[in-house]
Amino acid sequence: MSPKKAAPSDSRLVLENLRIATPEGRVLLENGNFTMAAGELLLLIGPSGGGKSTIVNVLSGLLGSEGAAWQIRGSLTLNEKYYDLADDVCDAGGLVFQDNALFDDLTAAQNLAIVMDHAGSPTPELARLIESLLRDVDPNQSVASLSGGQRQRVAIARTVLARRPILLFDEPNSGLDPHAAQRLAELIKELCIKMGTPAMIVAHHYDDLLEMADRVLILDPVQRTLHQTPPERETIAARLNAIGAVAEERAQDEIPGVPSRAWEKRLRERPPILWFFHYLWEYFWVLTASPLTIAYVLGGAAIVSFVTMWFGFNYDMLGDYMRSFVHDDALLGVGFIIMTIAVPLIGCILIVARNNAIITADIGNRLYSAQFRAMHNLHIPGRKYLNTAIVLNMVVGSLLLILLSSGVATWFALQTWRLIFPGQPFELWREHFFRLFVMRPDIFWENAGWVVLKTVISTFLASLVAIHSGMGRKNSVIDINNAIARSIVYGTSVTLLVHASIAVLQF
């Protein structure tokens, strides 16, 4: 049998001298020690923000996985295997996440199948346990449409199937009524015993879990230590009260990393319109002014200018002999096309493709994570702020970018012409490339008007497409991804149509 398929029976964990400091250097725990024996159920409790989830993340090997540099010291021994936590990552703990973290694109059965296919089939006893756990869940149902309790049980079953040596639960009873919380504790205890695995539950509401718990660890953020107590209400309450009293005494002290009275000046009213400008600036940076956006759009203009000049002159149908005869008019024509057709079209397509993806993703995520509902409930006109900021930035930002692109395209056109006709004076190029515009200011303004018109209409319509795609119903991240794809396809199609239609009117 391969090691990954070995049943993690009779696991034993010893954790010694655990020290945890946040990436900012704030010490959460100084000298944490505890053991977990096979079949044992531990409760980890303590004040909010003390570091309970952080300990669970250490045991599941997830601490710092998002890129933050936590400072960890201590040792962990798991069934004879030794980890120096300063250097080694121990991912022995299978974690049931607080928000379940189910794979939304898969059905309930697939959420379990993907784990089994990587960890091996469960023992018949474990399979029976999971069957009874998921009796009321249709295996073919998408997990997005399951109830909260059903989602939680699928998440538990999924973690159990991974058969890690330790089971970890982060706030599994939040939102459960006392009876359901007790049932959950019984279930977890049953799993521990049948799998020969220890489990740790992080919980704020521990009352209904005590009966099933073997021991309780209290994280004391004042002394930065872990106290072990038996699962007795009075002992725990006394200990938590003592921590609370000292914490209150120290509440006036400055907290490292948080300047004293940091909130005082934040709790004053300002004119609400400032929030519109906040979002306007936020989107201006993302949609128009970020260096990557500018480089991307200007790069497009440079390439289209080079390609039009190079191929326009090197591959003209009249051949080398005629090239110098038609040079002046060809330069005029190519210059006209680059400035009024090609650069605005390519620029708008690039802008719309990129920005529609960003806008739809942003709106979709805000919708999915209930931010618009929260804004509505808090009487913040969030949709108005965001939609207006988006449309303004798309239209005005695109005009600015097209203007910049025209400058870059002009410079590249000149350099390409110099490559094709070395030694020719710059004035010759300028005279013909801009001939129409320089000699006839009315033509300049008329064509500038057409460019502005197609840029404004196409980016305005594309921004509406992006907002509409983002605002559609979102049950899962897959819905957001599909909306982004739709937004790019419809947005760029609208842009092409608008530019083609206006070009027809233009000539």
Ligand SMILES: Nc1ncnc2c1ncn2[C@@H]1O[C@H](COP(=O)(O)OP(=O)(O)OP(=O)(O)O)[C@@H](O)[C@H]1O
């Ligand atoms: N990624 C991070 N970067 C910096 N500090 C963090 C990060 N995540 C958490 N913290 C800080 O670490 C401390 C411990 O957080 P943790 O989530 O472990 O506390 P907790 O005891 O689980 O809190 P709660 O009971 O409120 O969920 C908090 O002060 C928090 O602000």
